[in-house]
Amino acid sequence: xxxxxxxxxxxxxxxxxxxxxxxxxxxxxxxxxxxxxxxxxxxxxxxxxxxxxxxxxxxxxxxxxxxxxxxxxxxxxxxxxxxxxxxxxxxxxxxxxxxxxxxxxxxxxxxxxxxxxxxxxxxxxxxxxxxxxxxxxxxxxxxxxxxxxxxxxxxxxxxxxxxxxxxxxxxxxxxxxxxxxxxxxxxxxxxxxxxxxxxxxxxxxxxxxxxxxxxxxxxxxxxxxxxxxx
Amino acid sequence: xxxxxxxxxxxxxxxxxxxxxxxxxxxxxxxxxxxxxxxxxxxxxxxxxxxxxxxxxxxxxxxxxxxxxxxxxxxxxxxxxxxxxxxxxxxxxxxxxxxxxxxxxxxxxxxxxxxxxxxxxxxxxxxxxxxxxxxxxxxxxxxxxxxxxxxxxxxxxxxxxxxxxxxxxxxxxxxxxxxxxxxxxxxxxxxxxxxxxxxxxxxxxxxxxxxxxxxxxxxxxxxxxxxxxx
Numbered sequence: 001x002x003x004x005x006x007x008x009x010x011x012x013x014x015x016x017x018x019x020x021x022x023x024x025x026x027x028x029x030x031x032x033x034x035x036x037x038x039x040x041x042x043x044x045x046x047x048x049x050x051x052x053x054x055x056x057x058x059x060x061x062x063x064x065x066x067x068x069x070x071x072x073x074x075x076x077x078x079x080x081x082x083x084x085x086x087x088x089x090x091x092x093x094x095x096x097x098x099x100x101x102x103x104x105x106x107x108x109x110x111x112x113x114x115x116x117x118x119x120x121x122x123x124x125x126x127x128x129x130x131x132x133x134x135x136x137x138x139x140x141x142x143x144x145x146x147x148x149x150x151x152x153x154x155x156x157x158x159x160x161x162x163x164x165x166x167x168x169x170x171x172x173x174x175x176x177x178x179x180x181x182x183x184x185x186x187x188x189x190x191x192x193x194x195x196x197x198x199x200x201x202x203x204x205x206x207x208x209x210x211x212x213x214x215x216x217x218x219x220x221x222x223x224x225x226x227x228x229x230x
Numbered sequence: 231x232x233x234x235x236x237x238x239x240x241x242x243x244x245x246x247x248x249x250x251x252x253x254x255x256x257x258x259x260x261x262x263x264x265x266x267x268x269x270x271x272x273x274x275x276x277x278x279x280x281x282x283x284x285x286x287x288x289x290x291x292x293x294x295x296x297x298x299x300x301x302x303x304x305x306x307x308x309x310x311x312x313x314x315x316x317x318x319x320x321x322x323x324x325x326x327x328x329x330x331x332x333x334x335x336x337x338x339x340x341x342x343x344x345x346x347x348x349x350x351x352x353x354x355x356x357x358x359x360x361x362x363x364x365x366x367x368x369x370x371x372x373x374x375x376x377x378x379x380x381x382x383x384x385x386x387x388x389x390x391x392x393x394x395x396x397x398x399x400x401x402x403x404x405x406x407x408x409x410x411x412x413x414x415x416x417x418x419x420x421x422x423x424x425x426x427x428x429x430x431x432x433x434x435x436x437x438x439x440x441x442x443x444x445x446x447x448x449x450x451x452x453x454x455x456x457x458x459x460x
Binding site for chain 1: 314316318320322323324325326327331333334335391393395396399402403404406409
């Protein structure tokens with residue numbers, strides 16, 4: 001069976017990595033079973049075999065792959081008989097833009113709004129590492145980063161305009177059915193849902209309804225995972 | 231032969247509509263010949279048959295289609311033997327996000343930076359219409375809209391991060407070859423190139439190199455059109 005090293009918080013079943021969620025959704029999309037192994041930020045030695053220090057890392061028999069985009073590629077190439085994550089080579093190329101939009105626009109906003117909530121949920125052994133590395137990145141205490149989040153969320157919702165317009169025209173980024181692009185965006189929302197009760201979306205937003213559909217996919221894989229109501 | 235009503239400026243061969251450029255590139259992608267008919271903002275009667283007042287309007291025998299996305303769909307359905315603009319139904323669905331990103335993020339920036347340059351190039355008979363309608367939209371004189379463009383262009387370049395990251399990974403948004411998503415983004419840059427010498431990109435930006443490749447496609451269709459050096 002496939003194994004996935006999956007970021008966990010203080011509790012084994014609090015799995016909040018947005019990149020790991022991309023892959024857990026992708027595996028479910030393909031109908032592939034996976035055993036997820038809880039992993040913490042400081043468990044660098046556990047995944048040292050992958051020659052780097054971040055999850056997701058997928059292990060398939062005697063092979064391993066790290067980096068969510070590379071894992072999606074690996075799954076697409078290795079299990080061609082399962083439903084495609086991209087809908088073909090053009091869809092794969094086009095999906096890169098969605099992934100880069102999430103990384104460059106959506107994730108920085110989310111991080112700024114929930115970083116203290118992440119800190120509260122990481123494993124005790126990860127706390128010093130998390131605070132130190134993230135405070136270096138922001139150049140200030142985590143508590144100061146989130147102080148404007150009631151204003152930031154307004155700008156965040158405005159920045160989601162391309163997503164909103166698209167989901168007004170069709171049920172998923174992939175069209176009638178979700179594709180990898182949907183899982184990439186969901187990863188961001190699910191990351192927050194797992195560790196924070198901060199309300200990111202207004203209930204009348206088409207993105208809210210899309211997120212509900214995403215949370216319900218695959219028997220509620222994302223929606224039933226430990227986290228907060230949206 | 232196909233006919234396309236195409237926005238022109240004071241000179242018949244200054245064709246600056248970003249939406250028309252999407253379609254001219256799409257037609258060339260499909261190897262379809264087209265006769266473009268210069269049209270001005272106030273020529274509402276000329277396209278009254280299309281029951282609306284904006285270009286592009288494509289006429290194919292006794293049929294007509296307006297709205298660039300609908301025209302792309304029409305071409306894809308009507309000429310299935312020609313190269314696809316989307317690479318399949320998934321690619322079509324995924325491309326909506328690119329189009330909405332251009333409309334919601336890229337175009338408002340561009341408009342704010344070059345609206346006075348547009349005004350300078352519109353046909354004399356369009357000038358009053360253009361100034362009045364655009365000043366109503368902005369709530370101030372056109373000359374005041376562009377006053378901060380040296381600052382705006384810095385924010386614009388930052389907002390292009392998802393595009394830049396994607397074009398670092400692959401030559402076109404469509405992958406190894408351009409697709410409709412590329413033509414949508416090019417439309418924005420070409421709109422400005424046709425009416426303004428304002429420098430939107432730094433030469434060392436991967437987006438700059440991509441734009442060069444786009445301008446050279448189809449024998450320099452976009453690059454040789456009347457406009458300014460980039």
